[in-house]
Amino acid sequence: MSVEERDPHTGYLTTGHEWNGIKELNTPVPRAVYFFLIATALFSLGYWILMPAWPFGSGYTKGVLGIDQRQIVSQSIVEAARDRATWTTRIQQASFADIQADPALMMVVRETGPRLFGDNCAACHGADARGNKGFPNLTTNSWLWGGSPEAIAETIRVGINSAHPDSRVSQMLAFGRDGMLQRPDIENVVAYVRSLSHADLATDKTVADRIAAGNTVFANNCASCHGPDGKGDPSVGAPNLTDAFWIYGGDEQTVFDTVWGGRQGHMPTWEDRLSEVDRKILTLYLVDQRMAQ
Ligand code: HEC
Numbered sequence: 001m002s003v004e005e006r007d008p009h010t011g012y013l014t015t016g017h018e019w020n021g022i023k024e025l026n027t028p029v030p031r032a033v034y035f036f037l038i039a040t041a042l043f044s045l046g047y048w049i050l051m052p053a054w055p056f057g058s059g060y061t062k063g064v065l066g067i068d069q070r071q072i073v074s075q076s077i078v079e080a081a082r083d084r085a086t087w088t089t090r091i092q093q094a095s096f097a098d099i100q101a102d103p104a105l106m107m108v109v110r111e112t113g114p115r116l117f118g119d120n121c122a123a124c125h126g127a128d129a130r131g132n133k134g135f136p137n138l139t140t141n142s143w144l145w146g147g148s149p150e151a152i153a154e155t156i157r158v159g160i161n162s163a164h165p166d167s168r169v170s171q172m173l174a175f176g177r178d179g180m181l182q183r184p185d186i187e188n189v190v191a192y193v194r195s196l197s198h199a200d201l202a203t204d205k206t207v208a209d210r211i212a213a214g215n216t217v218f219a220n221n222c223a224s225c226h227g228p229d230g231k232g233d234p235s236v237g238a239p240n241l242t243d244a245f246w247i248y249g250g251d252e253q254t255v256f257d258t259v260w261g262g263r264q265g266h267m268p269t270w271e272d273r274l275s276e277v278d279r280k281i282l283t284l285y286l287v288d289q290r291m292a293q
């Protein structure tokens, strides 16, 4: 047993251990360390009592404050749905004109429209709605079935040549394949149709005879749907043939193929796949995009 020895410089007792003349002082752990140790222990005790903490078997200690992160999340979901419900009801109930006149609702259209279009329509009509061969450009003023919001909404609802009972029915006849017109007549009417949108062709003397003959073929076979002046007819979905926009193409070979073999575009019905509100948003998104051109 060692004799208690006090270090003369610091006043501390030594532990009695000595290495090569160096003696170990018996310095106590500083008070501050004890303080923090006790404080953190008390804090965890308090936390265990107040907050959800210890798991056991099928549950966990819930804590006396009853705080539940899960409940907080579901509550904010409910609140978000309520926020959404206020504008969805307003969009559902308002007319197209009223929505267009309401900047707050149009902001919803501009925010939600691109996502809805990207998810549902872009595969066929292109991400920018400018269409692809066989899929019409939706950003022009050249509409098959009419460009009023009501007409566009109806097209989206029922589709074209779709399975919907009220589907819009679009039929460009196969004049050549079905033997309704002979090849020379088709070549003439193709020249006439192209002259409607190509100013240089209309004044080209070398094809003037074909165009004149084609004019007669057109009046007898095509005008009933495309109109006497070729500007189309939205009641049968017949496109305007006098402008720069083509679904399938305006070059000679493509127009010939169209008249020879016919065309029947398919646009799905969205009535069961998109809510009325989503269809309204898409309609106004298209109208809005076209007006921004
Ligand atoms: C499977 C391909 C496909 C998808 C997907 C599709 N469309 Fe179409 N859509 C077409 C085709 C093809 C036509 C043209 C039909 C025709 O030639 O008569 C068309 C025509 C239209 C028209 C009529 C254009 C006019 O000139 O009158 C509108 C409006 C339209 N689509 C909107 C939409 C919207 C909005 C969506 C997304 C909800 C969508 N489409 C998704 C293929 C598609």
Ligand code: HEC
Pocket (backbone or CB within 6 Å): 170, 171, 172, 173, 175, 189, 190, 193, 217, 218, 221, 222, 223, 224, 225, 226, 236, 237, 238, 239, 241, 245, 246, 247, 248, 249, 250, 255, 258, 259, 263, 264, 265, 266
């Ligand atoms: C029964 C009505 C009907 C008649 C008759 C008709 N068309 Fe069409 N035509 C349509 C419809 C509808 C379309 C659009 C087809 C589609 O995309 O589904 C179309 C499309 C076309 C197109 C394609 C336009 C484009 O943008 O690519 C051309 C070209 C055309 N018709 C020319 C003619 C000519 C020429 C005749 C006469 C020989 C004719 N059509 C007769 C209804 C008709």
